[in-house]
Amino acid sequence: SRHFRRPGDSPPCEPADKGETPQLKLGERPYQLSILTIISVFRHFQTTTNIILLSMAVSDLLVGLAVMPLMIVTLDFCCSFICFLFDLLSFVLTCASIGNMVLISVDRYVAICYPLRYSSIKPSTVKIFVSVCWISSIIYNLILLKDNLLHIDSSSCYKKCPFSLNDISAIVDVFITFYVPLTVIIVLYTRVFVVAVTQARAMRSRVSTTGSKTVSAMKSELRAARTLGIVILFFFICFLPYYVASLIGQDMNIEASTGQHLLFFMF
Template structure:
């Protein structure tokens, strides 16, 4: 007679209320932990390079780069905090307690909401730069951009404080046993969150980028058909080329963002309990991988990022007046 092995308890001292350890084979669990840990480390390291680059070099203190800096901060926190916590939550018992579980869900909501807000700000920045270039310098200033970024983070903090107030007031409220970290939202709250956190921002992003794309195509055609003979005209065309390249780069950023975020929200619509479903761990990791891909996009399309990384890796940033270096 074959005896089935009963999974061990997460907390043996709580016989009647302890969760059972996940039944993943040890080799699969080790592989998942290694892969996800490497992605987490890479995400944190790459975004830290973006943060140092934009913060250190004064030539990079532009409105567009300030929003990229804010996005890098949120992506860095994803790699540093959210990915390791999700690895722990999905592959083993939650041993950090109910309070840290509440903190995890609170930070998850704040950081992801801020990331989406930053993508919207990037879309607005490119829309004004391409569709209304004459008024870009007066409408999009460093001061206004910093204020917009602060408001974006304040909105994320305030919104998620309301959305998960129950789990903040009563940590462990949705856990059925010790060793679990669950969050359950009502149907109404879930629908409202779906609209505010995904449908509305994505609609704004798509509309703005459709208009940017149409304007960029028309400008590119005009530049190809226009013969420049004056130096001033040449410099103007160079500026337009720079703006078009930036729009194309940030367009790639938005496409990658939608590709990584859409599976989670589609799964959310199909499955009521997505955050608590073990089979959804892959979707959640794809959701987080967007934070690793963003700095890789910068490395591919932004020469200033590659130049900054060289100076950072070679420790040239510690030299006197290195912040004044022209890396553009």
């Protein structure tokens, strides 16, 4: 097991030897797209789907504005506070992103399967669910990482911000943050797919009996569900390698090099 000191016993932040610091070359990443997404969504903010999409854009933007800079800082400096921010933000933003994916799946499920009920959902209700998603992510990860955040050893965190979880906590975390949300999303989108096929068949017979406006609205909802479903699929594919490795019992101590590769891979 890894030995930790309490922050009070840790040495202050000290710069690493510049000669040993590897150069981290970051390619241009499309964080501008997140900004444009936020700007465009604000024009039509009072819709349930756009509120959730805005929340997702904010979480992705924070990865570029907060997590990545902190990761770079840990290559040259190391102290308990920097490791605290890096570990906490990484976990919270990942958890919030997955929570937003679940909310989008619920949104599409209700829109396709219960269109009349969906039209009565107020934006304020969705804002409450989004707020609960973020608050629960913060509280959950504070509880999960509390021991690591209180026992970070600055003398051993050069070029890495180590953390460790016991086997039970690691397994619980994998299921709460990945397998349970993935199962919920698969169930909801399976139902959406079945209803979508049924509605597609019904639309062919309704074109002559109903207005084109109603048919166009149904097609629009189905296209939105398909597009968001593809996004969610690739999102979870990117997370799958880490969570599969965690479930089969790989080392749960994520060091800097591995953590950096995961961040680049996932985001």
